[in-house]
Amino acid sequence: MPSPPDTPQQIFDAGYVGRGTESDRVLNPPSATIPVEDFGMPATAGEPKGSSLIRPPASYGLGKPRRFVLRARVVND
Amino acid sequence: MTSVESHPGGLLLQGDIIRDVALIEDVREVHGHIEVSQIVFPLVIVLTQGCDLEQERGSRPKPTDDKTLISVLCAPLYNVEHVFKGEHLSDLELRMQSINRKKTEGRMLRQNRLARYHHLSFPSGIPIVDSAIDFKHYFSVSMSRLEEARTERYVVTLGDLHRELLSQRFAAYLSRIGLP
Numbered sequence: 410m411p412s413p414p415d416t417p418q419q420i421f422d423a424g425y426v427g428r429g430t431e432s433d434r435v436l437n438p439p440s441a442t443i444p445v446e447d448f449g450m451p452a453t454a455g456e457p458k459g460s461s462l463i464r465p466p467a468s469y470g471l472g473k474p475r476r477f478v479l480r481a482r483v484v485n486d
Numbered sequence: 487m488t489s490v491e492s493h494p495g496g497l498l499l500q501g502d503i504i505r506d507v508a509l510i511e512d513v514r515e516v517h518g519h520i521e522v523s524q525i526v527f528p529l530v531i532v533l534t535q536g537c538d539l540e541q542e543r544g545s546r547p548k549p550t551d552d553k554t555l556i557s558v559l560c561a562p563l564y565n566v567e568h569v570f571k572g573e574h575l576s577d578l579e580l581r582m583q584s585i586n587r588k589k590t591e592g593r594m595l596r597q598n599r600l601a602r603y604h605h606l607s608f609p610s611g612i613p614i615v616d617s618a619i620d621f622k623h624y625f626s627v628s629m630s631r632l633e634e635a636r637t638e639r640y641v642v643t644l645g646d647l648h649r650e651l652l653s654q655r656f657a658a659y660l661s662r663i664g665l666p
Contacts, residue, residue: 472528473577474562476511479522483515 488606489645497543497633498558500536500653501644503529503614504635507560509625525578529563529614529641532632533624533656536649542629557626561656563617566595566605601659604652612642619652621659 493499507530511523532539534555541553568574570592572584585591594600595618596607604619627635644652 473565473568473574474525474527475577476523476525477508479524481520481522483518483520 488608488648490609490612490642490648491645493643494640495637498532498539498629498636499643500532500534500539501646501649502532502636503563503641503643504532504560504632505529505639505641507627507632507635507639509627527560527562529617530560531563531619531644531652533559533561533653535653555629557628558632559624559626560632561619561621561624563606563614563619566616566618569595569603569618569620598651598655601655601662604655606644606648608642614641619656621656624656 493502505528506526508524508526511525513520513522515521538553538555539558542555564574567587568576569582570585570587572582575582585595587596591600595603596605598605602621604621606614606617606619608614608616643649
């Protein structure tokens with residue numbers, strides 16, 4: 410299993426929580442406050458090649474609604 | 487206290503409470519990447535009428551698709567303490583109006599006398615804190631996605647009397663007349 414994302418850029422590349430401009434997301438990703446183990450699971454084998462999609466965590470209790478932006482690279486092959 | 491029933495493993499029902507249901511906000515292509523923006527609600531309740539859900543999946547062979555549902559209507563459940571503070575959507579960077587839980591408005595919310603909100607207080611065996619539904623917030627989810635979510639993340643179903651009360655109050659709020 411790949412290492413969980415921990416830097417802002419890795420989080421941005423992997424999928425992240427938050428909104429605002431793209432640079433805001435890179436510089437201030439709210440997901441950086443989520444414990445790494447809660448961040449999510451990598452995409453499964455069935456997903457398109459080159460996908461950097463990360464699933465939201467299966468559950469994070471009875472908290473508040475959160476926004477996730479899942480990001481996948483378009484690959485033509 | 488809200489009465490509840492347990493129907494795990496069954497089909498989708500009105501009043502089902504399901505964990506971690508996503509609202510797909512937007513899908514766009516940005517510089518060669520597909521971005522899917524979604525809001526994941528920790529808990530939602532199914533508002534679509536039970537008879538519609540039942541007819542959708544009727545066991546008899548159907549000559550037409552007349553009863554097929556395109557989507558199912560859901561409303562998020564918010565922790566009522568977050569609602570009192572106006573912070574239930576703070577992770578979406580939205581600040582809502584606070585409600586003083588000790589004053590008239592707070593009491594009215596808990597007694598379901600504020601038309602906009604529906605308060606739910608669950609029995610001690612149910613792992614859900616006291617919650618509120620804001621009738622301004624509702625969204626639809628495709629039948630198949632919600633059934634899949636139900637299989638994995640079903641919590642409980644409202645008892646029939648409370649289900650009807652919720653349904654009636656939601657309909658009344660949606661059909662209110664806004665006077666100038």
